[in-house]
């Protein structure tokens with residue numbers, strides 16, 4: 001059934017901007033290879049459209065978190081691409097990686113042993129990545145476990161090490177001392193493992209400088225327009241625009257309250273627009289009384305969000321618009337909640353979160369419109 005356009009809002013996703021961001025990162029890290037993290041439905045932007053755009057842009061190495069995501073991705077990109085499953089296969093499912101041509105990231109001795117056992121059954125070497133923990137205590141082999149592998153060479157027979165990798169915990173803060181510590185731990189541990197291409201940097205790590213690029217980088221956020229370095233201008237193209245439709249406008253008399261818990265009370269007669277997006281669409285409830293939106297026809301005039309954000313709607317004070325003498329927006333008019341005049345990271349900051357969470361939260365309830373200005 002045709003239903004696009006009948007939702008309360010739309011999420012515009014600019015695929016050309018994602019391709020452009022990919023090209024920029026490739027140029028920055030060359031001769032290292034630039035892969036792409038497309039976990040969590042490509043950070044909420046649509047696994048199919050995003051991964052195919054990246055593949056067309058030349059990306060041949062993809063990272064997902066879960067085996068299930070890898071299975072989905074395998075059907076979407078060419079056979080000449082590698083798909084690494086960051087969490088490795090859940091216990092007892094290693095053979096699914098073979099069935100779907102996925103490369104597991106082995107994070108523990110247990111995962112190493114299961115992969116080795118599978119290689120033994122198959123009677124051939126099987127490729128995988130080894131992840132070491134260089135200091136953020138998330139996934140990966142500890143120094144002791146790396147020592148064990150190094151001193152028991154048979155513990156890796158049958159495993160073709162396609163990549164040795166680790167992940168940085170503070171890369172968006174270049175001065176943080178953990179960065180250097182992780183760098184030296186990574187280089188040290190890598191030397192004890194079989195010689196293989198190395199990867200340390202995700203988006204923020206890329207911007208720490210060339211020595212952090214090793215053989216392969218794994219950006220996600222920067223591809224989608226999230227600024228890689230805290231407090232620095234964003235070198236990436238924005239890729240999304242979130243718009244909500246006006247359902248109704250009303251004049252709220254002085255003294256009347258707006259929304260749940262009567263959190264806002266009009267001090268004077270106040271023109272208000274009710275927009276068809278709320279926290280049920282993944283728009284942060286924390287932005288009640290804090291955030292702002294702009295009318296697409298008047299992008300320079302910030303209109304405050306008033307009262308609590310409801311599940312399906314939010315209220316906006318149109319007073320600043322009325323003050324210009326402009327005609328008030330009619331039902332059906334579109335407002336920007338995130339876009340050229342309201343950057344994603346500003347909205348995330350107002351909501352006390354990070355752009356990553358805001359993006360991945362933007363639910364499937366909008367009319368999602370993937371467009372590519374290059375293709376007309």
Ligand SMILES: *Cc1c(COP(=O)(O)O)cnc(C)c1O
Pocket residue numbers: 037039063086166167201202203204218219220221222
């Ligand atoms: C998510 C993730 C990435 C991508 O990180 P960004 O900060 O989005 O670039 C890279 N590597 C690993 C291990 C990850 O978990």
